[in-house]
Amino acid sequence: MVDTAMSRGYAWGLQTDFVTQKTIAAGALRKIIVTDENTIDYEPQINNDESWSHGKNQATEQWLEAHDGRVSHTMPAFVDELGRPLVLNLGDYAVTIPSGGTTSKQHSFKPQDPAVSRQGKAVTYAETTGPGWNVLMPRAVGDGFTLRGDEKSVLTMDFGLQGAGKIDPASTATWSGGTPTVVTPTNRAKFFNTQMALKATPSGESQVVYACRYRAFEVNYRQSLLLEAGYKPGCGEFNTPGDPTSGLIRSALEFDKQMVDFSFEVDMASGSPELVLVQNQKAIDILIEATGAIIEGAIRQRLSVFIPVAHYSTSKPSVKNGIYTFTITGSGFFDYATSKLLEVQLVNTIASYATGW
Amino acid sequence: MSKEIIKLRVPAEPKAEFVSHGNLGVDLVPGSAIETPDRRFADWLIEHYELEEIGTEKVGDPDGDGAAEESENDLGYPADFPSRDALITAEVPYETAINLNAEQLAEYKGIGPKTADAIVAYVAEGGTE
Numbered sequence: 001m002v003d004t005a006m007s008r009g010y011a012w013g014l015q016t017d018f019v020t021q022k023t024i025a026a027g028a029l030r031k032i033i034v035t036d037e038n039t040i041d042y043e044p045q046i047n048n049d050e051s052w053s054h055g056k057n058q059a060t061e062q063w064l065e066a067h068d069g070r071v072s073h074t075m076p077a078f079v080d081e082l083g084r085p086l087v088l089n090l091g092d093y094a095v096t097i098p099s100g101g102t103t104s105k106q107h108s109f110k111p112q113d114p115a116v117s118r119q120g121k122a123v124t125y126a127e128t129t130g131p132g133w134n135v136l137m138p139r140a141v142g143d144g145f146t147l148r149g150d151e152k153s154v155l156t157m158d159f160g161l162q163g164a165g166k167i168d169p170a171s172t173a174t175w176s177g178g179t180p181t182v183v184t185p186t187n188r189a190k191f192f193n194t195q196m197a198l199k200a201t202p203s204g205e206s207q208v209v210y211a212c213r214y215r216a217f218e219v220n221y222r223q224s225l226l227l228e229a230g231y232k233p234g235c236g237e238f239n240t241p242g243d244p245t246s247g248l249i250r251s252a253l254e255f256d257k258q259m260v261d262f263s264f265e266v267d268m269a270s271g272s273p274e275l276v277l278v279q280n281q282k283a284i285d286i287l288i289e290a291t292g293a294i295i296e297g298a299i300r301q302r303l304s305v306f307i308p309v310a311h312y313s314t315s316k317p318s319v320k321n322g323i324y325t326f327t328i329t330g331s332g333f334f335d336y337a338t339s340k341l342l343e344v345q346l347v348n349t350i351a352s353y354a355t356g357w
Numbered sequence: 358m359s360k361e362i363i364k365l366r367v368p369a370e371p372k373a374e375f376v377s378h379g380n381l382g383v384d385l386v387p388g389s390a391i392e393t394p395d396r397r398f399a400d401w402l403i404e405h406y407e408l409e410e411i412g413t414e415k416v417g418d419p420d421g422d423g424a425a426e427e428s429e430n431d432l433g434y435p436a437d438f439p440s441r442d443a444l445i446t447a448e449v450p451y452e453t454a455i456n457l458n459a460e461q462l463a464e465y466k467g468i469g470p471k472t473a474d475a476i477v478a479y480v481a482e483g484g485t486e
Contacts, residue, residue: 016439016475017380023478093382094373108373116401117379339405354377355471 003130005037009175010073011182012084012123012140012161014357018252019237021138022124024172026179029126030357033081033185034073035156040127040137042069042167044247066231066248067165067239069137071125077147077155077191079292079301083107083346083353085159088142089221090344091120095352104295107346107353111223111258118226118254121354125161126173126182136171139164141253144222147305149193150265151216155290155303162225164250166239191290191303198264201285202277215265215325217288219305221342223255230254260307260332260342262286265318265325274315274326284310284330295349302347308335359415360442362392363399365408372406382471394442416442439475444468455480 011029013022050059091112230250240246292301371385433451462473
């Protein structure tokens with residue numbers, strides 16, 4: 001048995017709800033092509049009797065209470081695959097046909113409204129390093145992502161999956177062969193940092209199109225999760241169904257807070273306008289957009305990030321590649337006018353990210 | 358216990374062809390009627406996608422004393438069966454729901470692929486035993 005880095009594999013399949021594991025059948029799971037070599041961080045929640053009045057100065061036993069598991073990955077910004085981590089994290093989702101389009105689709109992702117539901121979509125996550133490690137982690141939800149671009153490289157997205165605690169080492173997922181349960185994405189088209197445009201419109205001022213001044217960006221969306229509340233003793237959901245000694249797993253995993261922050265690197269400009277925006281704390285409408293290949297007519301593959309109300313918190317000169325650039329950091333805020341904190345739009349030919357995977 | 362099904366009309370020119378919020382999703386076919394048992398999701402559709410509420414329907418016994426009557430009307434579906442209320446409302450026989458494959462189910466009385474997948478998964482995990 002030789003498990004090597006090449007034999008590692010990751011996959012996921014969308015569940016219909018939080019508790020119902022994706023049925024493992026031919027083509028049920030979709031491979032996640034990532035740049036990292038991460039594996040699931042599994043943590044049993046254990047306790048002991050160290051402080052009890054048993055008359056000994058040391059703990060005398062340890063027991064299992066519950067299970068927990070999480071994994072994080074970095075995915076290249078595949079035009080067809082980006083929508084999957086996005087719909088897990090930004091659950092207010094709509095599909096439209098771009099004007100003049102027939103086969104192209106515009107997917108719009110916004111943070112979920114907690115007044116409607118705090119439970120996001122969940123996936124059954126699968127992972128292998130070879131015969132020695134082939135496991136399933138059902139009931140996994142998103143806890144944030146970081147989209148970034150730098151220099152001439154491919155855009156990437158870091159994302160995390162928080163599980164309910166159950167890790168099934170008896171996975172029947174098959175990763176190769178005639179009818180594997182894991183299918184591999186065939187369209188490897190990607191977005192690059194060289195396709196990016198950064199536009200910022202300070203309140204009451206004209207739009208600033210950074211064009212050649214743009215260097216790099218990072219957008220970081222986080223949704224904290226109600227991790228402890230998800231363990232519901234009354235539900236009787238255990239690692240081994242029907243075995244109350246096998247440790248509790250989560251019956252729900254809802255989000256709590258939703259936050260977005262960002263950083264940009266731009267070339268210096270006369271008068272340090274970005275420093276002025278930090279000093280006067282103006283609200284800034286930000287658009288970060290990557291434009292790719294033509295799909296049909298004038299419609300191109302596109303990835304757009306809208307932050308309608310942003311405030312810069314720092315703007316500092318830093319040296320990179322032998323020149324000074326401004327590194328700007330800031331945060332997004334809920335916009336009452338558009339009822340959103342953030343919106344990501346993705347244009348491609350995928351029919352939907354809410355079903356079918 | 359009774360449940361309320363909210364009936365909504367999709368506008369002639371909907372803002373999107375599909376929308377979802379978390380695990381709740383719906384195809385917005387122009388002019389069609391859709392149903393949801395979730396009041397908050399219905400209100401969200403009305404506010405953001407201009408659907409029109411055209412009525413509500415109680416499923417089960419509204420007086421609360423009709424457990425026997427409810428069991429007569431439940432077509433044999435277990436309480437935890439996926440999309441149970443919608444299947445009962447659509448008068449999908451229980452035996453049909455548990456015996457069709459996902460593709461057949463998706464086509465049957467407009468059950469759709471999402472519900473079909475949930476039913477097949479439920480049956481595969483022994484939920485009918």
